Amino acid sequence: MLRFALIGAGFIGSVHATNLAAHPGIDFRLVYDVDQQRAQTLAAVQGAAVAATLDEVFDASAIDAVFIASSTDTHAGHLRRAAAAGIAVLCEKPIDLDLNHARDVAAFAQDAGVPVMVDFNRRFDRDYAELKRVVDSGQIGKVELIQLTSRGPSMPPLSYIATSGGQMRDQTVHFFDLARWLSGLDPVEVFATGSALAEPGIVKYDDVDTSAVTLRLPGGALVQIDSVRRTGYGYDERIEIMGSTGMVEARRHRNGAVSRYSGGSVVDDGLHPGWFERVQPTYAAALAAFASSLQGGSDSVPSLEDGLKAQAIAEAAVISLRSGRMETIKY
Incomplete structure (x- = not known):
């Protein structure tokens, strides 16, 4: 079972939460949102726990992969932190609205060797x-x-x-x-x-x-x-x-x-x-493909390069x- 955390409990986060909870190969453990009440509501519906801080999300001893579905301006920071912790990432597009910053963070993640997929779900x-x-x-x-x-x-x-x-x-x-x-x-x-x-x-x-x-x-x-x-x-x-x-x-x-x-x-x-x-x-199909790539050791696509x-x-x-x-x- 892949231990997942979700960052972001807004509309798209709630969509991903439903799919995370329904996937038979995923242990949906944590939800984090800057709005703790929103995180608690979503976690209660899907049977996950609430992360009080991001330190819990980026704990590689407890989490295998993180789904980044928070506001666009936070994607790059969360991706960098996950990569530094050695945690796989499924990230909503874009990596960052500033292309040069997105390239820098993508290079950091690639150097770290963590699996990363950009959620071009179509x-x-x-x-x-x-x-x-x-x-x-x-x-x-x-x-x-x-x-x-x-x-x-x-x-x-x-x-x-x-x-x-x-x-x-x-x-x-x-x-x-x-x-x-x-x-x-x-x-x-x-x-x-x-x-x-x-x-x-x-x-x-x-x-x-x-x-x-x-x-x-x-x-x-x-x-x-x-x-x-x-x-x-x-x-x-x-x-x-x-x-x-x-x-x-x-x-x-x-x-x-x-x-x-x-x-x-x-x-x-x-x-x-x-x-x-x-x-x-x-969305469910994209998540399933990412989970399969982690379990089978194949490359995650769409990749960071695709996103860039x-x-x-x-x-x-x-x-x-x-x-x-x-x-x-x-x-």
Whole structure:
């Protein structure tokens, strides 16, 4: 049994806590949060204990792995401390909003030799895994064009936007990672353009809520990603990959499969109300993959390098948003 501690008892922490408690190979021992009452509530529901201090979390004699799901500004510090203690880490993205700081901490963790996985959970989506299998098998030939859509149902509060790092680093970064993973290639250039259409107030945070990004892959293949914070019709996420001899796609998910025929019209079930309902199963799948890697001694993927590369693409995209030019991605 892998002895786990969880740092962070907010919404996403509660999701991870449920999965930690349900995994048959995990002994979910501790929950820590700066809000002790929140930690106590979550721990009581999931049958874990509350860590009074972080010293308990980073005690390698009692804990094998830590899941970092606290606020973004704490990820790097917790990762460094876990690595120093020789404890494995599953970390929510990003490692840090400052890419150079993220690189420094990642290098420290790599030198320490501890297993670390960045929680790019969409890689563990069943449909996207099938896309990857088809592409890798050569069934559609050489990849020439990838189109990805990420459209959320409603604007997050501006208080969230203020600390999120912006649409490129917070939302689209998942699709930068998917583009790399699905193609097996590191994009070399990026062009991004965006607008504040859903919430004009977002401009004071130097951010956009509606964007289109083009990535150029080595050899000239292209990736197009459209990201929207507010749709008005539900959560819309899909991927299409065109190759030299065929095409494969993962279509948008509906919340049901019923069609209603009446009066010359057809009414189908709609989309999921939010992003979480669409991707919820991927969190448990990502945790299971991490636990399996620890038990089997294999490498943890998505790795720290994967996390840094997706963030490097996001940083170049932010520069492109401001410059209005195609920008070189600096890994």
